[in-house]
Structures are given as structure tokens and as C-alpha cells.
Amino acid sequence: MRLLALILCIPLAGCLSWWHDEPAAVTPSQSNPVDTYADAADGVMDIAAAAIDTARTANAAGKKNVVDGELSVAGAALPRPTPKSVKESQSRAKAESPVIWQEAAANADKLQRQLDDLWGKVEAEKEAARQQLAAKQAELDAARAAQRDLIWTAGGLAIVLLGLAGLVWGSALGVTKAEAGAVILGGFAVGSLPWLLESDLSVWILAPMGGLVALRGVVWVWSLGRKKE
Numbered sequence: 001m002r003l004l005a006l007i008l009c010i011p012l013a014g015c016l017s018w019w020h021d022e023p024a025a026v027t028p029s030q031s032n033p034v035d036t037y038a039d040a041a042d043g044v045m046d047i048a049a050a051a052i053d054t055a056r057t058a059n060a061a062g063k064k065n066v067v068d069g070e071l072s073v074a075g076a077a078l079p080r081p082t083p084k085s086v087k088e089s090q091s092r093a094k095a096e097s098p099v100i101w102q103e104a105a106a107n108a109d110k111l112q113r114q115l116d117d118l119w120g121k122v123e124a125e126k127e128a129a130r131q132q133l134a135a136k137q138a139e140l141d142a143a144r145a146a147q148r149d150l151i152w153t154a155g156g157l158a159i160v161l162l163g164l165a166g167l168v169w170g171s172a173l174g175v176t177k178a179e180a181g182a183v184i185l186g187g188f189a190v191g192s193l194p195w196l197l198e199s200d201l202s203v204w205i206l207a208p209m210g211g212l213v214a215l216r217g218v219v220w221v222w223s224l225g226r227k228k229e
Helices: 002-020 033-060 064-077 083-095 098-168 177-191 193-198 202-228
Strands: none
Touching: 033 064, 033 098, 083 098, 098 177, 098 193, 177 193
């Protein structure tokens, strides 16, 4: 029976080694400064755009106080203009030319589209980084699975060898041929345990095996008690 106890320790040691050396999962950073800045910038620009739109509507209705108030909100949300931009704006105001304003609006729209394109490239790079991270995680998962299979296969082989030893030297070891045969079958079961765990049949196979092992343990303990009497 000491042989059976040793057999039970082998797969347990394999499990402990597998859990101890389990590769750490690759996790992305929880906070991304680029995303944080982009979200904040979008929020500020949205406030400014809404204020300007309201001011334009109020100006058409002749509500000067509303225009001044909404423009102050937009001015607070937008960055401070450079002297060059202020000079260009004042020049357009003096000219009061629809053509000049249309040209300036077209240039501003062009710059905005360029920003959108640049941000699209940033998003594409982020997506590529996510895919690389997922591929790395898949590699780690595969390495973990290979390590697990190797441990269980080695444990199963060791148990089979112990069972063969029981067949050859059973009388010296105190193991019957039936028990040695059961040990050999158990070794094959341990070696195939990774497949069993991933199979839909795992419950139907492992549960009866566990019940038989538990029953055998109860019978062994009972027999020890009988011998002491």
C-alpha cells in the first residue's frame, strides 16, 4: 500500500510544479496617457463647438448677451491664440470679405481633417499593439498547456513503470497482480488527464475513477483496523 501512496504523490507533485511555474498573463496597462489626453481634448472641443454654434444662433436672433456669454465659454475651452493667429483674424475682420472667410474656413477644415487622419493612424497602431499582445498571450497559453501536458505525461509514465515493477516484484513489494494492473491503468489515465479535462467526457470518466480510488482507500483503512484487532 505504500506503493499506492507514492503513486498518488506523483501527480500531486506535478500539479504543484505546474501551478508554481505558471507563466504570468500579459495584461495591458490600465491607464493610457494618449487615450486620456484624447478623451479630454474631445470633451473640450465639443464644449467649444457647442458654445460657438449657440452663439451663432443667438447672433442671428440679435441676442448680444447670449453671444458674449457663449463665446466666453468657447474661449475658455479653446487654447490661447498665438499673436500670429490673432493678427490674421483681425486682418480678416477688417477686410470683411466673404471670400477671405471662406478661404480661412477651408484651411481650418483641412487642418481638422489632417488631425483626424493622424488620430486614425494612432488608433491603427494601438490596434496592432493589441493584436501583438493577444498573440503573445496565446504563446504563453500554449507554453503553459505544453508544460502541463509534459508534467502529466511524465507522471503517467512513472506510474506505469511502478505498475510494471509491481508485476515483476509484486511479492516483495506487497502488491498483488490485480493492484499492479490497476496501477498501470492509472498511469495511462494520469498521462491522458489533460485530454480528459478538456473533453466533455471528463465528468463521466474522472468521477467514477475518483469514486473507485476513494472506495479503495476506505477498504484499505478498514483492513488496517481489522489487522490491529
